[in-house]
Amino acid sequence: MKISINQRKRYTQNIAFWIFRLLSFMVVAILFIILCFLIYNGIKVISWDFLTQMPEDGMTKGGIYPAIIGTLCLIAGSMVFAFPVGVLSAIYMNEYASDGWIKKLLNQMTSNLAGIPSIVFGLFGMALFVNKFGFGDSILAGSLTLGLMVLPVIIRTTEEALKAVNDTFRHASLALGSSKWQTTRRVVLPMAFPNIITGVILSIGRVSGETAPILFTVAAYFLPRLPHGIFDQVMALPYHLYVIITSGTNIEESRPIAYGTALVLITIVLIMNLIANAFRRYFGKKVKMN
Amino acid sequence: MHKIETKEINLHYGNFHALKGINLVAKENTVTALIGPSGCGKSTYLRLFNRMNDLIDNVEISGQVLVDGEDIYGRKVQVDDLRKKVGMVFQKPNPFPKSIYENVAYGLRVNGINDKKFIEERVVSSLEQAALWEEVKDKLNKSAFELSGGQQQRLCIARALAVQPSVLLMDEPASALDPLSTSKIEELIHTLKKDYTIIIVTHNMQQAGRVSDYTAFFYMGTLVEFNETKIIFTNPKNIQTQNYITGRFG
Numbered sequence: 393m394k395i396s397i398n399q400r401k402r403y404t405q406n407i408a409f410w411i412f413r414l415l416s417f418m419v420v421a422i423l424f425i426i427l428c429f430l431i432y433n434g435i436k437v438i439s440w441d442f443l444t445q446m447p448e449d450g451m452t453k454g455g456i457y458p459a460i461i462g463t464l465c466l467i468a469g470s471m472v473f474a475f476p477v478g479v480l481s482a483i484y485m486n487e488y489a490s491d492g493w494i495k496k497l498l499n500q501m502t503s504n505l506a507g508i509p510s511i512v513f514g515l516f517g518m519a520l521f522v523n524k525f526g527f528g529d530s531i532l533a534g535s536l537t538l539g540l541m542v543l544p545v546i547i548r549t550t551e552e553a554l555k556a557v558n559d560t561f562r563h564a565s566l567a568l569g570s571s572k573w574q575t576t577r578r579v580v581l582p583m584a585f586p587n588i589i590t591g592v593i594l595s596i597g598r599v600s601g602e603t604a605p606i607l608f609t610v611a612a613y614f615l616p617r618l619p620h621g622i623f624d625q626v627m628a629l630p631y632h633l634y635v636i637i638t639s640g641t642n643i644e645e646s647r648p649i650a651y652g653t654a655l656v657l658i659t660i661v662l663i664m665n666l667i668a669n670a671f672r673r674y675f676g677k678k679v680k681m682n
Numbered sequence: 683m684h685k686i687e688t689k690e691i692n693l694h695y696g697n698f699h700a701l702k703g704i705n706l707v708a709k710e711n712t713v714t715a716l717i718g719p720s721g722c723g724k725s726t727y728l729r730l731f732n733r734m735n736d737l738i739d740n741v742e743i744s745g746q747v748l749v750d751g752e753d754i755y756g757r758k759v760q761v762d763d764l765r766k767k768v769g770m771v772f773q774k775p776n777p778f779p780k781s782i783y784e785n786v787a788y789g790l791r792v793n794g795i796n797d798k799k800f801i802e803e804r805v806v807s808s809l810e811q812a813a814l815w816e817e818v819k820d821k822l823n824k825s826a827f828e829l830s831g832g833q834q835q836r837l838c839i840a841r842a843l844a845v846q847p848s849v850l851l852m853d854e855p856a857s858a859l860d861p862l863s864t865s866k867i868e869e870l871i872h873t874l875k876k877d878y879t880i881i882i883v884t885h886n887m888q889q890a891g892r893v894s895d896y897t898a899f900f901y902m903g904t905l906v907e908f909n910e911t912k913i914i915f916t917n918p919k920n921i922q923t924q925n926y927i928t929g930r931f932g
């Protein structure tokens with residue numbers, strides 16, 4: 393049987409589409425499997441007490457309350473630093489700097505910063521914030537280190553968001569006699585804001601999950617109380633998880649707690665994503681309606 | 683004194699000589715049409731008057747651009763003030779993603795006007811001037827994106843009028859619109875002429891003939907011929923002009 397060129401084209405296209413479809417389903421499936429695995433193994437230990445009590449008995453019993461609070465502190469602290477710095481530098485690079493060597497240099501530096509392994513940030517944070525500035529192992533030192541680490545993510549996504557705003561809107565605003573800053577603040581930023589939030593989502597995910605940058609700058613091995621200020625140490629979920637997995641005296645007993653902790657960590661990231669998404673949808677609408 | 687005048691204007695984009703020694707004058711309350719083939723420099727020339735070329739890197743300008751007798755590239759001139767005096771309407775309607783009301787109020791707000799009553803009056807009068815009021819008076823708080831293309835363009839005109847310029851620059855303001863919206867814009871230009879000096883770029887010969895008092899024909903960065911529209915269209919002195927308006931090139 394002879395097949396026409398058109399049929400052949402259609403076959404190849406169908407095969408290609410099916411492969412793509414399968415691969416994309418695979419991504420979803422993997423995520424789903426990980427979630428199920430964590431829920432299956434971790435749900436047993438999840439209880440109100442687990443979320444609100446201090447760890448006990450060499451971390452084989454009790455809850456993970458201080459680690460949850462610690463991670464939330466670090467998310468907030470790193471964002472307080474990285475969000476304004478990142479967004480403002482992106483605004484400078486995209487709206488103000490003309491295409492010269494300064495812009496090239498800034499761009500290159502941002503890329504380099506993004507390529508530094510997180511353990512190196514940890515080392516750097518220890519040397520600079522903990523020792524040199526004398527902050528000690530503290531929320532402040534940890535937040536600054538994490539903030540530095542996610543700065544490139546925020547800068548890049550903000551830049552993309554600003555670039556996505558068509559120049560015709562800038563021109564329309566400037567042609568009415570508004571300044572560059574007024575144009576940026578009143579026209580460009582509101583339009584870019586929903587996409588900027590994406591950068592925040594991504595960086596919150598990283599901040600809450602990374603162990604290396606907090607290892608030498610803030611994370612406490614075992615500290616069953618809450619911090620009183622930014623110069624206190626805290627426990628944090630990813631490091632706590634690492635500790636329970638590797639150095640528990642009774643691995644059998646602490647294993648469920650490890651899964652439970654992982655589940656809480658994932659849930660926090662998911663909740664943050666949901667909040668940020670809701671935010672984005674709300675502002676997206678407001679930008680259109682206003 | 684002429685409302686607008688350019689003297690020996692030369693403009694370079696890097697090495698490219700885009701405007702070559704342009705001399706042109708426009709009287710107050712007249713409409714001047716800029717015509718010529720694509721790439722001849724019409725938009726570039728138009729952008730001189732509100733200094734929008736300043737936004738492009740590597741632009742070199744020599745010569746003088748006078749508005750009300752003042753050199754707008756002079757040291758004392760504040761670009762923001764100039765742009766209040768010389769408004770612009772772009773080729774594609776580009777309302778802000780804000781309400782109809784806020785679009786028109788924008789130019790006032792950025793210029794430091796906060797008086798609610800004043801802003802409201804100005805919004806209404808600008809929309810009336812732009813012949814849009816009747817169509818939008820019941821939905822001022824709706825998004826500007828809900829308007830049709832032609833309405834959006836008239837909104838952009840209202841937005842430009844709200845800061846009370848005395849010169850209005852229009853770069854092919856109707857080229858993205860349907861015939862009905864186009865004729866509305868043309869009527870509008872007719873009525874606006876009482877209060878404004880208008881310079882309009884157009885590719886449409888009939889449009890130039892209908893709306894303008896004077897016509898300037900550009901070709902490859904030079905001003906080939908400038909005269910009353912009647913004369914340009916009935917008795918052009920230059921053979922290139924003649925070829926262009928009779929559609930033999932461009």
Ligand SMILES: Nc1ncnc2c1ncn2[C@@H]1O[C@H](COP(=O)(O)OP(=O)(O)OP(=O)(O)O)[C@@H](O)[C@H]1O
Pocket residue numbers: 695698700718719720721722723724725726727738
């Ligand atoms: N930003 C720029 N950088 C470099 N060259 C430019 C720039 N803008 C315009 N030019 C060049 O200057 C010349 C004039 O451009 P301009 O946009 O003024 O033409 P135009 O007459 O408005 O054309 P059209 O009818 O297509 O709108 C063109 O050759 C164009 O390639």
Ligand SMILES: [Mg+2]
Pocket residue numbers: 724725726853883
């Ligand atoms: Mg043009």
